[in-house]
Amino acid sequence: MLYYGIIAALIGGIFIAVQGGINGMIGNKVGIFPTVIVPVIIQFIILSAIILTKKDLIGNILKLRDVKFGVGFLIISAILGLGIMSTLTFSIMETGPLVAFAIVIFSQLFTSMVVEHMGLFDMVQKSISGYRMLGLLAMLVGIGLFYK
Structure with missing residues (x-):
């Protein structure tokens, strides 16, 4: 599945x-x-x-x-x-589509992380970890590179 x-x-x-x-x-x-x-x-x-x-x-x-x-x-x-x-x-x-979608994906990941952390909408609760934050930071760096 x-x-x-x-x-x-x-x-x-x-x-x-x-x-x-x-x-x-x-x-x-x-x-x-x-x-x-x-x-x-x-x-x-x-x-x-x-x-x-x-x-x-x-x-x-x-x-x-x-x-x-x-x-x-x-x-x-x-x-x-x-x-x-x-x-x-x-x-x-x-x-343009590349930067727009990169930012959309970042915001989706960030919001999903908060939703999971808080256990909203009957989601299994998962704490925010340093690895997740590091991944989001790397994504922001990537978005900056896309924009250049």
């Missing part, structure tokens, strides 16, 4: 890089709002069609009633998704 997770993460990274590049290119021509809203509308249409064809999904969606704050957390997740697309598109437009 670990290998499937690694493969999924690699594919997800490729998707993010390609989507970010496309959004940066389009955002430079039409602005951030149309660049974000059109994909969201298309996602809504595709997901609505999937829900209509797979009736068992409706049952799974209704199970959200049993998850404490489930719908609330998913609303926050949706807002974060819009923020991700908007800020990443703007960053790529301003800095």
Whole structure:
């Protein structure tokens, strides 16, 4: 299962890089709002069609009633998704994809380290170590080198 997770993460990274590049290119021509809203509308249409064809999904969606704050957390997740697309598109437009994604990865690692340290979102708690901090510092040095 670990290998499937690694493969999924690699594919997800490729998707993010390609989507970010496309959004940066389009955002430079039409602005951030149309660049974000059109994909969201298309996602809504595709997901609505999937829900209509797979009736068992409706049952799974209704199970959200049993998850404490489930719908609330998913609303926050949706807002974060819009923020991700908007800020990443703007960053790529301003800095280019390489620096933008390097900084995004740094911020993801830093935030994930804090989330694990605090045990948030039902994550297994892992303390912040010197090695983790050293890795983040090395990444900052690398970002500086990318920017040169």
